[in-house]
Amino acid sequence: xxxxxxxxxxxxxxxxxxxxxxxxxxxxxxxxxxxxxxxxxxxxxxxxxxxxxxxxxxxxxxxxxxxxxxxxxxxxxxxxxxxxxxxxxxxxxxxxxxxxxxxxxxxxxxxxxxxxxxxxxxxxxxxxxxxxxxxxxxxxxxxxxxxxxxxxxxxxxxxxxxxxxxxxxxxxxxxxxxxxxxxxxxxxxxxxxxxxxxxxxxxxxxxxxxxxxxxxxxxxxxxxxxxxxxxxxxxxxxxxxxxxxxxxxxxxxxxxxxxxxxxxxxxxxxxxxxxxxxxxxxxxxxxxxxxxxxxxxxxxxxxxxxxxxxxxxxxxxxxxxxxxxxxxxxxxxxxxxxxxxxxxxxxxxxxxxxxxxxxxxxxxxxxxxxxxxxxxxxx
Ligand code: PLP
Numbered sequence: 001x002x003x004x005x006x007x008x009x010x011x012x013x014x015x016x017x018x019x020x021x022x023x024x025x026x027x028x029x030x031x032x033x034x035x036x037x038x039x040x041x042x043x044x045x046x047x048x049x050x051x052x053x054x055x056x057x058x059x060x061x062x063x064x065x066x067x068x069x070x071x072x073x074x075x076x077x078x079x080x081x082x083x084x085x086x087x088x089x090x091x092x093x094x095x096x097x098x099x100x101x102x103x104x105x106x107x108x109x110x111x112x113x114x115x116x117x118x119x120x121x122x123x124x125x126x127x128x129x130x131x132x133x134x135x136x137x138x139x140x141x142x143x144x145x146x147x148x149x150x151x152x153x154x155x156x157x158x159x160x161x162x163x164x165x166x167x168x169x170x171x172x173x174x175x176x177x178x179x180x181x182x183x184x185x186x187x188x189x190x191x192x193x194x195x196x197x198x199x200x201x202x203x204x205x206x207x208x209x210x211x212x213x214x215x216x217x218x219x220x221x222x223x224x225x226x227x228x229x230x231x232x233x234x235x236x237x238x239x240x241x242x243x244x245x246x247x248x249x250x251x252x253x254x255x256x257x258x259x260x261x262x263x264x265x266x267x268x269x270x271x272x273x274x275x276x277x278x279x280x281x282x283x284x285x286x287x288x289x290x291x292x293x294x295x296x297x298x299x300x301x302x303x304x305x306x307x308x309x310x311x312x313x314x315x316x317x318x319x320x321x322x323x324x325x326x327x328x329x330x331x332x333x334x335x336x337x338x339x340x341x342x343x344x345x346x347x348x349x350x351x352x353x354x355x356x357x358x359x360x361x362x363x364x365x366x367x368x369x370x371x372x373x374x375x376x377x378x379x
Contacts, residue, residue, distance in 0.1 A: 002319040003363045007201075008150050008178060008297050008354035009323060013244075014203035020247040021205065024240035031236050033228060042239045049246030056253050057180075059187040059212055065229045066242050069209040070177035071099040072222065073196030074144075076211055076233075077173045078103045080219035081142055081194065082113050087171070089138035093118045093126065093145055094341040095152075100144050100175055101337075118145070123292075124154045124285040124342055131161065135168035146175040147195075151338040151352055152285030153178075153297030162191025171217065177201055177209075178294060181252035182260065193217045199241065203356070204248030208241030259357045264295035266355045266364055273368040274300060278375065284344060298353045301344065305375050308349030315351070318370045323352050349375075 004012065024045065030038030032046050046066070054061040067073045078100065081087060090104055090113050107113045116134050119127040126145065135141065143165050148155045158174050165172040173194035176185060180195075181202025187195060194217065198209035213219050213232075225234035252259075271288050274281045280303035286292035287299040307314065315322055324336060339350060353367070 001363065001366050003359075003367055004321050005353040005355060005359065005363070005367060006321045006323050007356040007359075008153075008352065010200045010206060011203045011356050012358060013205060014248060014251055016251060017204055017244050017247045021240045021244040024243045028239065032239065033226070033236065042237075046237055046239060046242050049242050052246050053210060053249055056249055057185050057187045057212065058189065060215060062230075063187070063212050063215055065211050065213060065232050066237060066245070067196075067209045067211055067233065068207050068238070069200070070097070070175065070196055070198035073177075073198070073209050073211040074099040074173075074175055075103045076219065076222040077194040077196060077213075078142070078144060079107065079222055081171055081173065081217070082107055084218040084220035085142075085171070087113060087140070087142045089114050089116060089141040091116045091118060091131065091134045091138065091141050091143045091145075091170070093120060095120065095124055095149055095338045096144065096146055097150055097175055097177070098337075100146070104144070113142075116141075120341060122342055124149060124152050124338070126156055126161075128157075128160060128164070132164055132168075135164055135170055140169045142171045142173060144173045144175070146177075147179040147183075148294045148297075149285070149338065150178050150297070151336060152287050152299045152342075153293035154286045155179075155292060155294070158192060159190055165193075166191050178296070181249055182256070182294065182296060184253070184256065187212050187214070194219070199245035199248050202248050202252045205241045205244040208238050208245050210245065255357070260295055262357060263355050263359075264290060266359055266361065267295050267298050269361055270298055270353060270355075270364045270368065273364060274371075277368055277372040278302065282348075284339060284350060285342065296354050296356070298355075300351045300353065302349040302351070302371075302375055304347040305349060307374055311349050311351055311374065314374050315367075315370065318374075320367050320370060322354075322367075324350055
């Protein structure tokens with residue numbers, strides 16, 4: 001049996017999405033910037049997706065810009081708003097994705113901004129009082145806090161964060177890469193200025209994503225060299241990718257309740273099986289709490305054992321794909337900055353299992369059996 005449980009890193013392409021994309025990889029060959037017929041067909045396709053995506057996220061089409069994915073979207077939001085607005089202070093948390101942490105580190109290094117860290121509890125929950133204190137101290141800052149964490153799955157209350165930001169004149173950016181396509185996002189209603197998504201996290205193609213920039217918010221372009229995306233992103237558009245993103249988001253919203261419940265049932269099943277088979281197993285963050293975390297992610301903390309160093313490699317030998325932390329750490333036992341920030345016990349082993357609509361209970365049974373056999377966990 002081969003089992004793919006690394007869906008927070010990337011999800012398999014939905015065959016329906018592939019089918020929709022295929023004509024845009026062959027027959028529809030024009031560039032959306034060309035004024036001839038072939039170009040116009042491509043342009044119409046891109047603009048149709050922009051409208052469709054805007055409707056699904058309750059935004060205006062003018063607020064949606066296509067990118068190459070979550071990393072670019074986050075870089076654009078952070079560099080673009082700090083540079084355009086001259087923001088001298090950014091408030092964030094130590095458990096953001098590297099696509100947020102590294103651009104911020106770069107801007108701090110070059111003296112463009114100062115970074116301030118919101119305190120977290122041991123479960124990865126934000127101290128909202130501390131956030132408010134930072135907002136009071138640095139009014140008009142940029143706040144970058146993710147919607148849900150990619151390693152431990154815990155949600156931030158983005159409505160509460162956005163409301164606080166409004167009170168102190170702050171700009172609020174949220175990395176919604178793990179939630180877009182999994183949770184309904186009403187961007188007109190939510191007090192969010194900038195939000196980022198990525199198609200390959202919801203069964204769309206890799207290398208395409210979007211950034212929502214609320215009307216009236218100024219962001220400088222990151223990629224220069226063409227007038228595409230209304231002068232916000234130079235470069236010929238990834239037409240098949242954008243078409244695939246549109247189809248994937250449409251399917252994700254169409255099946256959101258059904259798929260969400262199914263995925264949650266897989267996660268619940270894994271929690272129960274692990275608790276039954278591995279004495280002393282625990283879960284990082286609020287990973288095992290249905291209300292507080294994404295159904296797609298379970299971060300498992302295993303009792304101390306000699307075999308931890310090779311855990312993900314050994315699972316791989318059993319044809320099980322999982323990861324230690326974020327995608328960049330997949331397959332390696334590189335320490336996780338998220339678990340470190342939470343003060344997790346380094347003697348324990350961690351495996352992040354992440355689920356999709358394509359997984360089954362039989363796969364969960366197989367994985368738990370293999371994991372218990374590998375661990376030789378003391379009772
Ligand atoms: N942000 C989060 C929370 C993620 O999980 C990821 C992907 O792992 C990214 C950003 C980067 O997205 P992409 O792979 O589309 O560049």
